[in-house]
Amino acid sequence: MQLAFALSPLIVLGFGAMLLMVAEAFARRQAGGGSSGLAMGTTVVFLAAGAFSFAVWLHGTESLEGLSQVAPWLLIDKFSLFFNVLLCLGGALASLLAGGYLPEHNLDRGEFYSLLLFSTFGAMMLAAAGDLLTVFLGLETMSLGAYALTAFRRTSARSAEGGLKYFLLGSFAAAVMLYGFALLYGATAHTDLAGIGATLASGGTKSPLVVVALVFVLIGLVFKVSAVPFHMWTPDAYEGAPTPATAFMGAVVKSGAFAMMLRVLLTMFNDPQSMSWASGWPPVLAWIAVLTMTVANLIAGRQESVKRMLAYSSVAHAGYILVAVVATARSAQQGSASVLFYLLTYTVSTVGAFGALIYCGRRGAEAVSYEDLAGIGKRHPAAALAFSFFLLSLAGIPPTAGFFGKWYVFRAAIDSGFYLLSIIAFINSVIGAYYYLRVLVYMYMREPAAGAPIATPMRSGYVAAALVLSAILVLALGILPSRSLDVAEAAATTLSG
Numbered sequence: 001m002q003l004a005f006a007l008s009p010l011i012v013l014g015f016g017a018m019l020l021m022v023a024e025a026f027a028r029r030q031a032g033g034g035s036s037g038l039a040m041g042t043t044v045v046f047l048a049a050g051a052f053s054f055a056v057w058l059h060g061t062e063s064l065e066g067l068s069q070v071a072p073w074l075l076i077d078k079f080s081l082f083f084n085v086l087l088c089l090g091g092a093l094a095s096l097l098a099g100g101y102l103p104e105h106n107l108d109r110g111e112f113y114s115l116l117l118f119s120t121f122g123a124m125m126l127a128a129a130g131d132l133l134t135v136f137l138g139l140e141t142m143s144l145g146a147y148a149l150t151a152f153r154r155t156s157a158r159s160a161e162g163g164l165k166y167f168l169l170g171s172f173a174a175a176v177m178l179y180g181f182a183l184l185y186g187a188t189a190h191t192d193l194a195g196i197g198a199t200l201a202s203g204g205t206k207s208p209l210v211v212v213a214l215v216f217v218l219i220g221l222v223f224k225v226s227a228v229p230f231h232m233w234t235p236d237a238y239e240g241a242p243t244p245a246t247a248f249m250g251a252v253v254k255s256g257a258f259a260m261m262l263r264v265l266l267t268m269f270n271d272p273q274s275m276s277w278a279s280g281w282p283p284v285l286a287w288i289a290v291l292t293m294t295v296a297n298l299i300a301g302r303q304e305s306v307k308r309m310l311a312y313s314s315v316a317h318a319g320y321i322l323v324a325v326v327a328t329a330r331s332a333q334q335g336s337a338s339v340l341f342y343l344l345t346y347t348v349s350t351v352g353a354f355g356a357l358i359y360c361g362r363r364g365a366e367a368v369s370y371e372d373l374a375g376i377g378k379r380h381p382a383a384a385l386a387f388s389f390f391l392l393s394l395a396g397i398p399p400t401a402g403f404f405g406k407w408y409v410f411r412a413a414i415d416s417g418f419y420l421l422s423i424i425a426f427i428n429s430v431i432g433a434y435y436y437l438r439v440l441v442y443m444y445m446r447e448p449a450a451g452a453p454i455a456t457p458m459r460s461g462y463v464a465a466a467l468v469l470s471a472i473l474v475l476a477l478g479i480l481p482s483r484s485l486d487v488a489e490a491a492a493t494t495l496s497g
Helices: 002-006 008-026 038-059 078-104 111-128 132-150 157-188 193-201 208-224 233-240 243-267 281-300 306-327 332-359 381-395 401-415 419-445 461-479 481-496
Strands: none
Touching: 002 008, 002 038, 008 038, 008 078, 008 111, 038 078, 038 111, 078 111, 078 243, 078 332, 078 461, 078 481, 111 132, 111 243, 132 157, 132 193, 132 243, 157 193, 157 208, 157 233, 193 243, 208 243, 208 281, 233 243, 233 306, 243 306, 243 332, 243 481, 281 306, 281 419, 306 332, 306 401, 306 419, 332 381, 332 401, 332 461, 332 481, 381 401, 381 419, 381 461, 401 419, 401 461, 401 481, 461 481
């Protein structure tokens, strides 16, 4: 019984996804082919799974019996429970956005919500995975849903192109990572992360086989977090996907990928040689972080599509998070806690930003480019205010959540002695503010060109609810960040301790 309680978040999400599939199959279709109540039902399932995760956290995993029966395949600890709540929050907000967006654009098909649930299920598996087998199963479950969501707009060539690129490159990266896993098994005779880590710590890291395996695993991890130079799929996939799916990938898929990265690096490659600055993974990730921040920010500033700009912005934020991942090499708890807190602030900010972009345009009068948003601050101040608020959070302007997310990342890097990396990250953060503020300039200081299409805000209670909830969380995390940071530190202690 206690084991079932510990696994209740996964059970609720899995059974909820299957029940919604059955409900969608037998539900009466509304006029126009829409599925009634699926968005709200999906949101309820996400919130229920998140509530069960919170209940398990409050009960304490230390006092639960039977966890050894699923270990090491699934590790039910505060680290995985933190990500369960975070992933369910991102999924719930994305499903609310879909409830308004899909009917508006004649895309309201029930399989969208099932894909959201099953992909999140895979991300939750990644956060709890303690074995290479469950890592790969969770990764593929999450990724397959994301591939399908990207290509969900069947009549759009751009959506099909983005989905195909994402699928082909993602499959290749997963194959490379799987080959690295096979090499690790051959070198250590273990598939559990802790067993591999213990074997490598006893002197196995000098083997060339392990070095090649580490390189292959890093390639797969870097691809999944959409960092340079494995980021090329991101703008096409983000632009081609329906905007709620883009918000889901930016929040849930990215968070699941970073959960996997922390679990793999700090459990499997945590020996002194693997974590050394001379021959380990920290210098590699440091260079990747610098390239990711710099390249993404420079390209984002040259985009004319707001959605592609937000896609490159997502790549840049992966670079900031990688700075904190590098800091874990010298301060595992502080670095991990800053990653977790940053992902929390980034989730609510990025879902809010994409939600505001959805809200700014209806079918036939969508907000796609900067020119589409020209003058919307005067015509529709509420929509412009919502978009501005979330963009300021992504830019790291106080007192929003994004400010403290970046603050804790920079502090973790400085406290760990990575001063140059911190300076580069700060400079890139200033550069990144340019393209966020550029949107505000168009909304409040520009007028649409003569004869140009004018974006018109849509009316949707679902989208409005998602924006209000995201805004409350952004303000709460910005004004009172200490409590959330304490929770992130408790989760990080489980992983690093």
